[in-house]
Amino acid sequence: MAVKSIGDAHVVVLNRWRDSFAEYARYLDHDIARVTYVTTDVGRAAVPANAREVVIVEDLLDHAAVRVALEPAVRAHGRPEAVVALQESDFAVAAALREEFSSQGRKSADLHHFLDKHAMLLAAQRTGVPVPRFELVTGSAGLTAFAAESGWPVVVKSLQGRASTGVRRLGSPDAVALLDLPLDAEHPLVVQEHLPHRVFHADGVHLGGGVLGPWRLNAYQNVPGAAAFGPLAFALGEPVGSVEIDDPALLAEAEKFLRVLVPGMSADPWVFHLELFLTPDGEFVFLEVGCRPGGGEIPFVWRDVHGVDLMECEFSLQCGEVPDLAPFGDDEPVAGCLHVPLDRPAPCRVVTATSMVSEDGPYSEAIPSAGSVIPRTSGSYEFVGGRFRHRGTSTAEVAARVMATAANYRLVTEPVRVAVIGGRVEMLQAAADLGLDVTLVHFPDRCDPRSDALCENVFRVDLIAEPDRVVDLLRREHAERPFTRVLTLTEPGLLPAARLNAEWGLGGNSVETVRLLKDKALMRDRLAEAGLSPVRYRSVRSAEELTAFLDELDGVPAVVKPLDSGGSDGVTMIATPRDVPRAWRQVEESGRTVVLAEEYLDGPEISVEAFSHDGVHTVVALTDKFLGTGFIEVGHAVPADLAEPVRRQVCELTVALLDAVGLVEGPTHTEIKLTRRGPRVVESHNRVGGDYIPDLVRLVHGVDLVRLAVGVPLGLMAWRPEPRQAEGGAAVRFLLAEPGTVTEVTAPEMPDPAVSLTLTAKPGTEVPPLRWSDDRVCGHVIATGATARDAVARCAETVSRVRISTRAD
Numbered sequence: 001m002a003v004k005s006i007g008d009a010h011v012v013v014l015n016r017w018r019d020s021f022a023e024y025a026r027y028l029d030h031d032i033a034r035v036t037y038v039t040t041d042v043g044r045a046a047v048p049a050n051a052r053e054v055v056i057v058e059d060l061l062d063h064a065a066v067r068v069a070l071e072p073a074v075r076a077h078g079r080p081e082a083v084v085a086l087q088e089s090d091f092a093v094a095a096a097l098r099e100e101f102s103s104q105g106r107k108s109a110d111l112h113h114f115l116d117k118h119a120m121l122l123a124a125q126r127t128g129v130p131v132p133r134f135e136l137v138t139g140s141a142g143l144t145a146f147a148a149e150s151g152w153p154v155v156v157k158s159l160q161g162r163a164s165t166g167v168r169r170l171g172s173p174d175a176v177a178l179l180d181l182p183l184d185a186e187h188p189l190v191v192q193e194h195l196p197h198r199v200f201h202a203d204g205v206h207l208g209g210g211v212l213g214p215w216r217l218n219a220y221q222n223v224p225g226a227a228a229f230g231p232l233a234f235a236l237g238e239p240v241g242s243v244e245i246d247d248p249a250l251l252a253e254a255e256k257f258l259r260v261l262v263p264g265m266s267a268d269p270w271v272f273h274l275e276l277f278l279t280p281d282g283e284f285v286f287l288e289v290g291c292r293p294g295g296g297e298i299p300f301v302w303r304d305v306h307g308v309d310l311m312e313c314e315f316s317l318q319c320g321e322v323p324d325l326a327p328f329g330d331d332e333p334v335a336g337c338l339h340v341p342l343d344r345p346a347p348c349r350v351v352t353a354t355s356m357v358s359e360d361g362p363y364s365e366a367i368p369s370a371g372s373v374i375p376r377t378s379g380s381y382e383f384v385g386g387r388f389r390h391r392g393t394s395t396a397e398v399a400a401r402v403m404a405t406a407a408n409y410r411l412v413t414e415p416v417r418v419a420v421i422g423g424r425v426e427m428l429q430a431a432a433d434l435g436l437d438v439t440l441v442h443f444p445d446r447c448d449p450r451s452d453a454l455c456e457n458v459f460r461v462d463l464i465a466e467p468d469r470v471v472d473l474l475r476r477e478h479a480e481r482p483f484t485r486v487l488t489l490t491e492p493g494l495l496p497a498a499r500l501n502a503e504w505g506l507g508g509n510s511v512e513t514v515r516l517l518k519d520k521a522l523m524r525d526r527l528a529e530a531g532l533s534p535v536r537y538r539s540v541r542s543a544e545e546l547t548a549f550l551d552e553l554d555g556v557p558a559v560v561k562p563l564d565s566g567g568s569d570g571v572t573m574i575a576t577p578r579d580v581p582r583a584w585r586q587v588e589e590s591g592r593t594v595v596l597a598e599e600y601l602d603g604p605e606i607s608v609e610a611f612s613h614d615g616v617h618t619v620v621a622l623t624d625k626f627l628g629t630g631f632i633e634v635g636h637a638v639p640a641d642l643a644e645p646v647r648r649q650v651c652e653l654t655v656a657l658l659d660a661v662g663l664v665e666g667p668t669h670t671e672i673k674l675t676r677r678g679p680r681v682v683e684s685h686n687r688v689g690g691d692y693i694p695d696l697v698r699l700v701h702g703v704d705l706v707r708l709a710v711g712v713p714l715g716l717m718a719w720r721p722e723p724r725q726a727e728g729g730a731a732v733r734f735l736l737a738e739p740g741t742v743t744e745v746t747a748p749e750m751p752d753p754a755v756s757l758t759l760t761a762k763p764g765t766e767v768p769p770l771r772w773s774d775d776r777v778c779g780h781v782i783a784t785g786a787t788a789r790d791a792v793a794r795c796a797e798t799v800s801r802v803r804i805s806t807r808a809d
Contacts, residue, residue, distance in 0.1 A: 009081035044718035127264030134192035199230025243336035297337035362388035422490025537598035557600035601673035729788030733795035740806035
C-alpha cells in the first residue's frame with residue numbers, strides 16, 4: 001500500500017471516473033482505513049468493494065450537495081483525516097472540505113493560482129519563464145483593444161475550466177460579437193496572444209525544495225490540416241495524440257524551464273502537468289499548468305511503460321506522504337497515446353468501433369463496444385470515441401504509430417433512442433436529463449402537458465384496448481431508426497415492451513418473466529413449484545367452481561381477483577357461500593371468463609420496493625400500506641415498521657420470488673401479507689409501485705427508482721447492490737369524499753415545508769364510488785418526518801383539515 005500513516009482514520013475520496021485511472025484499492029488499505037467515496041452514478045463502478053461508505057451525488061461540483069450527502073458518514077466515522085480528489089474539477093470542493101475539517105491536503109489558497117487562469121499566468125510570469133502576452137478583460141471593448149495591439153487572432157479563456165473547455169480562438173473583431181462565453185465584470189475572461197507554435201506537455205513529480213523526480217516531455221500530435229494546435233483540436237472534434245520526446249537537446253531546454261517554473265509555482269511536493277509552446281527559435285513558452293497528473297492516457301502509459309503511478313503519487317501527497325522516487329535514466333522507453341473524439345455529442349450508442357491493437361499499433365486501447373451507450377459527462381477524456389496507448393524505442397517510431405491509428409480507426413455512433421410505453425412524466429424527465437431521444441406511446445386522455453416538450457415523438461394509443469397497435473407502431477418506428485431499448489413503468493406496457501426488446505435483441509426481462517408476474521395464476525404456479533409462500537389457490541371459471549374452492553378452505557374466506565389487473569381493480573372477498581352469486585355477477589359484468597381465487601391472507605400488508613441489475617436483487621425500501629374500503633389503498637408510509645426478524649424474512653422471500661420468475665433487471669413492487677404462518681406473497685410487478693411510493697422511497701432512502709429504471713439498463717447510471725439506510729420517514733395519504741358532484745372545497749394554508757398538499761377536486765368534479773385506485777380523484781398529501789409515524793401523523797392532521805363537500809347525483 002502506498003499510504004502507511006493513515007491507519008484506521010477516516011478518509012474521504014471524491015471520484016468521478018468509471019475506468020481505472022486511479023487504482024484506489026492499491027493506494028490505501030480499505031480494510032483498515034475507513035474510506036468514504038463521494039461519487040456519481042457514473043463513477044460508482046470504480047469504487048472498491050470494501051469501501052466503508054459510498055455516497056452518490058448528482059454533481060460533484062456542488063459543494064453544498066456534497067457536504068449534505070457526506071454528513072451521515074462524518075457522523076458515523078468522524079472528521080476525515082484526509083480529503084482526496086485526483087481530478088482537477090473536484091479540487092475546489094475538496095479544498096473547502098479540508099478547510100472545514102482541518103484535513104490533510106491542499107487548501108484553497110494553495111490551489112488558487114492553479115485553478116484560476118489569470119492568477120496562473122501571473123504566478124508563472126513571476127517565476128521568470130516566458131509567458132504569452134495576456135490581460136484580464138471584462139468587456140468586448142477591452143478584448144478588442146488587446147487584440148488591436150497584439151494582433152488577431154487571440155485566444156480567450158474562462159478563468160476556470162479544463163480539457164480545453166471554455167477556450168475560444170477569435171480571428172477578427174466580428175468574432176467578438178459572436179462569442180458564446182459570458183463576458184462582464186462578474187464573468188471576466190483572460191485574453192492572450194495567439195502563438196501558432198507546436199504545443200508540448202511535461203509531466204512529472206516535484207519532490208519539494210526544487211528537487212525534480214521523474215518527468216517526461218511530450219509533443220502533441222495533430223492530424224494533417226488540424227483546425228488548431230495541441231489539445232484545443234480535440235475540443236473542435238479532431239483526434240489528438242501525444243508522444244514522448246527523445247531529443248537530448250530539446251530535453252535539456254525543457255529541464256532548464258522546469259527547474260525554474262516548477263519550484264517557482266510551489267516549493268512543496270506536487271505532481272505537475274505542464275503545457276508549453278516551442279517557438280521556431282527553440283524557446284519554450286508557458287501555456288498552462290495543473291497541480292495534478294495529466295489526463296487521458298498519461299496515468300496509464302506512465303504505469304505501463306515507466307512503472308510509476310502518478311495517481312498513486314498524488315494520492316500519497318494528499319494524504320501527507322511524499323513518495324520516494326528517483327529521476328528516470330537516459331534509456332527510458334518512449335510512450336505515446338491518442339484520443340479520438342466521438343463522432344456526435346453524447347449520449348450516443350456505438351454501432352462500430354474497430355480494434356487497433358497490433359504489434360505495430362497500440363499495445364492497449366479503451367474503445368467502446370458495439371451496442372454500448374456513451375454517457376454524457378463533462379471535463380473528462382474518459383468517455384470519448386477511443387483511447388490508445390503506444391510504446392516503442394524512439395519518438396519517430398511511436399509518432400508514426402499514433403498517426404496511423406488516428407488515420408485508420410473507425411468509429412460509428414448513433415443517437416440513443418428509446419421508446420417509452422406509458423407516460424410517467426418523471427420517467428420522461430429522467431430520459432431527457434440523460435440526453436435521450438424519446439418516442440412516447442400513451443393513452444390519449446392521460447398525456448401530461450409536459451410530455452410533448454420532453455419527447456421527440458408522441459403517439460396516443462389506448463394501451464389496454466390496442467396492445468397490438470402499440471407493437472406495430474413501434475415496429476415501424478424501429479425500422480426507420482432503431483431504438484436502443486423499449487422502457488415502461490406502467491402495467492399495460494410491460495408485455496409489449498418485453499416482446500419488442502426480445503424481438504430486437506435489446507435485453508431486459510424476458511417475455512416469460514413478465515407473464516409470470518402479470519398473470520397471478522402463473523405466478524402462484526411458479527411459487528408452488530419453487531416451494532415458496534404456500535397459499536391455497538385455484539383458477540375458476542364459474543360460480544360452481546368458486547363455491548367448491550370456498551368449501552375446500554374450511555371456513556377461511558376467499559379472495560377473487562382478475563388474473564392480470566392492478567390497483568385493486570375487481571378484487572372481492574368472499575366470506576361465505578352466500579357471497580358467491582354477487583361476486584360472480586361482478587366477474588361476468590367485467591367481461592372476464594376466468595379469475596383467480598385464493599385463500600384470504602389475514603394480517604397487515606406491506607410492499608417491497610426492489611431494484612435488480614444483472615440478476616442481482618436489492619431490497620431498497622419496505623412500505624407500510626393503509627387500506628380503506630375493501631382492498632383499496634388509502635395511504636402508504638416508508639419505512640415500514642417491522643421487527644428485524646420479520647424484515648429479514650420479507651427480504652429473503654422477495655429475493656427468492658424474483659429469482660424464481662427469472663427477473664434480471666429494473667424495479668419491482670411486491671406486495672406481501674404478514675400472516676401468523678409467516679410472510680406470504682400477494683402479487684409482484686416488474687415496475688415501480690404506484691401511489692407516489694417512488695417519491696417516498698426517494699425522500700427516505702435517497703434512491704430514485706424511476707431514474708434508475710431509465711439509466712441503469714442503458715449503462716448511463718451505475719448500480720451497486722447494497723442496502724440504503726432510511727433517513728427519517730415519509731408518508732402519503734389520499735383525500736376521499738362521498739360519491740357525487742363536488743360543490744365546495746376548503747383547504748388549510750400549508751406553511752410547513754414537510755407537508756405537501758395536492759388538491760385535484762374542485763367544484764364540478766365527479767367523485768365515483770370507491771371501487772379501485774383510479775376512483776381516488778380528490779388529491780393527496782405527502783409528508784416527511786423524523787420517523788414514518790411522524791409523517792403519517794402529519795398526513796392525517798392535514799387530511800382532517802380538508803373539507804370536500806359533494807352532492808349526491
